[in-house]
Amino acid sequence: MEYLFHPGQRGQGMKKSARAKAASNTAGLAPPLDFDALRQSIARAQSALPRRLTQAAEYALAHPDEIALGTAASIASAAEVQPSTLVRLAHQLGFGGFSEFQSVFRDRLRLRAATYDERLRRIEQGTTDGSYEDALLNGFLTAARQSIERLSETIDVAAFARCVGVLAKAETIYLVARRRAYPMAAHMSYSFGKLSIRAVTLDSANGIDQEIVTMATAKDAAIVCSFAPYAPASLAQAQSLSERHVPLVVLTDSALSPLAAMATHWLEVSESDFAGFRSLSAGMALATALPVAVAERRRFSFPAAGPAAHGQKIPATRGIA
Amino acid sequence: MEYLFHPGQRGQGMKKSARAKAASNTAGLAPPLDFDALRQSIARAQSALPRRLTQAAEYALAHPDEIALGTAASIASAAEVQPSTLVRLAHQLGFGGFSEFQSVFRDRLRLRAATYDERLRRIEQGTTDGSYEDALLNGFLTAARQSIERLSETIDVAAFARCVGVLAKAETIYLVARRRAYPMAAHMSYSFGKLSIRAVTLDSANGIDQEIVTMATAKDAAIVCSFAPYAPASLAQAQSLSERHVPLVVLTDSALSPLAAMATHWLEVSESDFAGFRSLSAGMALATALPVAVAERRRFSFPAAGPAAHGQKIPATRGIA
DNA sequence: CCCGGGATGAAACAAATATTCCATCCTTCC
DNA sequence: GGAAGGATGGAATATTTGTTTCATCCCGGG
Numbered sequence: 001m002e003y004l005f006h007p008g009q010r011g012q013g014m015k016k017s018a019r020a021k022a023a024s025n026t027a028g029l030a031p032p033l034d035f036d037a038l039r040q041s042i043a044r045a046q047s048a049l050p051r052r053l054t055q056a057a058e059y060a061l062a063h064p065d066e067i068a069l070g071t072a073a074s075i076a077s078a079a080e081v082q083p084s085t086l087v088r089l090a091h092q093l094g095f096g097g098f099s100e101f102q103s104v105f106r107d108r109l110r111l112r113a114a115t116y117d118e119r120l121r122r123i124e125q126g127t128t129d130g131s132y133e134d135a136l137l138n139g140f141l142t143a144a145r146q147s148i149e150r151l152s153e154t155i156d157v158a159a160f161a162r163c164v165g166v167l168a169k170a171e172t173i174y175l176v177a178r179r180r181a182y183p184m185a186a187h188m189s190y191s192f193g194k195l196s197i198r199a200v201t202l203d204s205a206n207g208i209d210q211e212i213v214t215m216a217t218a219k220d221a222a223i224v225c226s227f228a229p230y231a232p233a234s235l236a237q238a239q240s241l242s243e244r245h246v247p248l249v250v251l252t253d254s255a256l257s258p259l260a261a262m263a264t265h266w267l268e269v270s271e272s273d274f275a276g277f278r279s280l281s282a283g284m285a286l287a288t289a290l291p292v293a294v295a296e297r298r299r300f301s302f303p304a305a306g307p308a309a310h311g312q313k314i315p316a317t318r319g320i321a
Numbered sequence: 322m323e324y325l326f327h328p329g330q331r332g333q334g335m336k337k338s339a340r341a342k343a344a345s346n347t348a349g350l351a352p353p354l355d356f357d358a359l360r361q362s363i364a365r366a367q368s369a370l371p372r373r374l375t376q377a378a379e380y381a382l383a384h385p386d387e388i389a390l391g392t393a394a395s396i397a398s399a400a401e402v403q404p405s406t407l408v409r410l411a412h413q414l415g416f417g418g419f420s421e422f423q424s425v426f427r428d429r430l431r432l433r434a435a436t437y438d439e440r441l442r443r444i445e446q447g448t449t450d451g452s453y454e455d456a457l458l459n460g461f462l463t464a465a466r467q468s469i470e471r472l473s474e475t476i477d478v479a480a481f482a483r484c485v486g487v488l489a490k491a492e493t494i495y496l497v498a499r500r501r502a503y504p505m506a507a508h509m510s511y512s513f514g515k516l517s518i519r520a521v522t523l524d525s526a527n528g529i530d531q532e533i534v535t536m537a538t539a540k541d542a543a544i545v546c547s548f549a550p551y552a553p554a555s556l557a558q559a560q561s562l563s564e565r566h567v568p569l570v571v572l573t574d575s576a577l578s579p580l581a582a583m584a585t586h587w588l589e590v591s592e593s594d595f596a597g598f599r600s601l602s603a604g605m606a607l608a609t610a611l612p613v614a615v616a617e618r619r620r621f622s623f624p625a626a627g628p629a630a631h632g633q634k635i636p637a638t639r640g641i642a
Numbered sequence: 643c644c645c646g647g648g649a650t651g652a653a654a655c656a657a658a659t660a661t662t663c664c665a666t667c668c669t670t671c672c
Numbered sequence: 673g674g675a676a677g678g679a680t681g682g683a684a685t686a687t688t689t690g691t692t693t694c695a696t697c698c699c700g701g702g
Contacts, residue, residue: 051680136610182511
């Protein structure tokens, strides 16, 4: 799980000086918990606020990212006030100090970078006061959501298109995946079959995989799925295929993967985890898209001329299963 | 003008200590200027990097937001390394210190937050003005998102808990799934194995499945995953198991499923589709959660008394793979 | 088996940063 | 117009945070 540790966060034991001051704020009330509450709080206090405090508050609302990432000194300079003014503003709004005030802006940045309905979810999620199973389920669903979200933000469409191009030209597609990644290969194998695309999964229990590998040529291609800790068997087969000049399309979890180095093209799929168990949802989404994309590419661009610009948005390849 | 002052930024006069160290990095080269360059830089250095440095680098690529917003100490703690290791990593990559390294992540966060609204709009509209592959990818990612969303809205936590209860009591868990649902069984099989829970997948190619079914008793349990059009083999096996009074936990797509009728307990997983191809992301999320939940239930509630309310939110069962 | 040499962890140290204090300035009410 | 109260700026101080140092550990070569 992530976001466990928020430095400068409210809720950690207040330091003595902060505690002393917290009681002395004008409102004498609890500080706003999120950005929206803070905005309202400022609007309400607005009229009763001294000149410089108003100036600082206006700057804060106008440049929230600066507050989140800057230091008291840098912000003060940009807002043309003194650092002490920022501290006073924080106290005035009910915070124990500037750092607490700042953490609201940092949380906001975090949540913005994440997504939207995820934010709602995360806020709601703090209140899964129900059963143990409830917490587990929510944890894994959140991990799945985050994974999908991250994939759609980080996926390099051009790289995906290149992978599709490589696979569309292949005579036979070899599928390599073990252990945790295996379901991805299983699903692609099924989809390729449905789409009448020749694909072979290297998962035989009879140890003949190595012999099958030696039948692959540069005219074929392979899809290798592997995540840390990378299954030795997958690495070895990828190595063999690479040495035989078989184009390699790799789906792996980071640029640090040993597979990224030997790949012709590779895609990053980094899954979130809950309680140490990683999601597979993003990988499965990719494993669903890839075969369809290959089938479409073959329909339109192969064996005819290059990457013709065809207007359709919906694949003609129609539903299976 | 804004963003004039970036604390800890490169480009401001280097402090003496930083200058001294900057020359001593292994590469002796200029530090990466943006996140992508940094990622590549890490990938390149990867093989020559010591163990802890690799560990820190992996954490950095996996949790970029944490690096941006955290402190050296908080990050070190989360990545399970020493703060000094982070400084060493920064030096190794050509930065003058941790702060310079961190500023790359902060800049990235700034940019991300800036373009966030635009991207979100694009995703929601589905107006991917780019290539055909872009449209496909977005379609499948949207389908995955919707599936997860729907599952988290409609899932009946009590029913899930009952399923977990049934499976926790089973001596052996039989896994039944074919075709499109097969990856779910494959994944659960893997997880159960990792968790030392006895599970048997009925997917043998040698036609002995039926004989295995006859070995199941009422003390065991089965998980059947099947979606329309329901694979005949799965239906038949579910029927056999049901007749032998083996408790049946069914994961299927609607109340109309023939499997819902014969199930002891069943869960609804209805996936969205794109271009007729249904997602599997929600099902995989459920398939990830189920084995962990069973393992946890066994740890706490079994063979002791019933569904005791235990307070823990985080499973003691720790990460696999 | 012993001996370097690099890697690692822990803690001391240095720099940066937030916070507080106080003298001064403005404002406003008598 | 003068005094009192709060607001302000600037500098001193306290705290946090990043960095360096050094003793120890681990691994590979002789």
